[in-house]
Amino acid sequence: MxxxxxxxxxxxxxxxxxxxxxxxxxxxxxQAGAVPPPPPNPSDGQLSDAGAQVDAGVAEVGGLINQVASAEQQLQQLDEAVALKREAVNKALVDLQDARDASERAAASVTDSERELAEATTKVGQARSNFDVFAARAYTKPATPTMITFLAAASPDTVLDRARVLAMVSKQQQQVLDGLRRAQITRGNLNSLARQAKSEADAAAAAAEAKKADAEQAVAAAKVEADRQAGARDTLVKQRQGAQTKLDAARQNVAGLVAQRDAYLAWDQRRRAEEAAIRAAAQAAAARAAAxxxxxxxxxxxxxxxxxxxxxxxxxxxxxxxxxxxxxxxxxxxxxxxxxxxxxxxxxxxxxxxxxxxxxxxxxxxxxxxxxxxxxxxxxxxxxxxxxxxxxxxxxxxxxxxxxxxxxxxxxxxxxxxxxxxxxxxxxxxxxxxxxxxxxxxxxxxxxxxxxxxxxxxxxxxxxxxxxxxxxxxxxxxx
The missing domain is CATH 3.90.1720.10 (endopeptidase domain like (from Nostoc punctiforme))
Structure with a gap:
């Protein structure tokens, strides 16, 4: 005590x-109550580290941006290649369709030529048969109604006329037969040409079919490569987005730290001003109280x-x-x-x-x-x-x-x-x-x-x- x-x-x-x-x-x-509580005051080390993170983020994002740009360029080239190959497929399809149309036309031509050849052959056979019948009747049955007018007389002149008539008819029939035979030969040649055209059209269609298959395979291969490149590009884009997010966060962190530093400096300035005011008031009060x-x-x-x-x-x-x-x-x-x-x-x-x-x-x-x-x-x-x-x-x-x-x-x-x-x-x-x-x-x-x-x-x-x-x-x- x-x-x-x-x-x-x-x-x-x-x-x-x-x-x-x-x-x-x-x-x-x-002064604890004279001014608000002090805001956070980040250290210089924190600001430096935050700035380094931003710099690293900028470098990372920049590198990824370049990689994405390269990937997109490659993808564009692949897309162009795919487009070219797809057009090649279109060309192969057109060629195939043309070859098929030519084959169908050749097939129709073969059919027509075979029909016409058959008709010509039939006509030749019919003409030969008719001539044979006519000739036989003319010699074996001179009194047939068809020749009765010319062959009724029994004089030598009449007989001679009869021979002339028969020779003339025979010659005409032979000419007709020759014409039919030439037509038959022509139809046969046309049939041969039609068959050759059909064969060539079928070969062209087969070649076009092969080209179509090759083009489709090329498209599929190009598509696979394009898809692979697109996947790689998407991965890079995601990485870039992630890096950008980190960069944004780092920048926000720097901005926040800078804002905190600015707020702290403003607070400190206010604190110092109020401290000075309080110090002056306290000194004046102490002096007055002492006196x-x-x-x-x-x-x-x-x-x-x-x-x-x-x-x-x-x-x-x-x-x-x-x-x-x-x-x-x-x-x-x-x-x-x-x-x-x-x-x-x-x-x-x-x-x-x-x-x-x-x-x-x-x-x-x-x-x-x-x-x-x-x-x-x-x-x-x-x-x-x-x-x-x-x-x-x-x-x-x-x-x-x-x-x-x-x-x-x-x-x-x-x-x-x-x-x-x-x-x-x-x-x-x-x-x-x-x-x-x-x-x-x-x-x-x-x-x-x-x-x-x-x-x-x-x-x-x-x-x-x-x-x-x-x-x-x-x-x-x-x-």
Missing amino acids: RNNGEVGTRRPALVALGLLISVAIVLTAA DQAARDRAAKAAEGKRPHTDLRDEAPQGVHPQAKPKRDPAPTMPAIGGSDAVETVVDRAMSQLGVQYSWGGGDENGPTLGIHDGGVADSYGDYNKVGFDCSGLMIYAFAGIGVSLPHYSGYQYNAGTRVPVAERVRGDMLFWGPNGSEHVALYLGNGQMVEAPQSGEVVKVSAVRNGGIMPYAVRIIT
């Missing part, structure tokens, strides 16, 4: 320490006769008459000053402690003090061995400058002044969290910001007001 005399002698040193710490603020911690002897006097008076927060002894504190009852978190007093000057005195005293470490149970009217054991989280941070403030201790120090003595418990501080709707809060009001303000308290600065001693492991800092769990009322001490 601390000695009251030691505490008393350490007060000026602790106050001076608090003012010095406020000038040398732990800016990163102090405000009246506020220190009021704070010292507010602390008179009060037993330290952690002092549980029965005897009276040093400097207090044994018969006098020590003050222990008395009811809040009225401020010794009011108006905007009082508000700025309170704010200056709180802001002058920016960067002072959190210490559970620490802080009183005169500045930061050693913390106390809590048997848990605060002990794990060594708060009992740190000089600093907890949330309510910071409020005690801030308001002591205007002569107000507050109890060292946020729940009691919630009842220390006039409650106003939290939406109507103004600079210098206290904000509370938890049932009846039992969890946390902070001093509102305006513009959505507050100064607080947050929790073990942190420092007094400026934060954005957290609306989650905030009490519906703020407490106003200065009217």
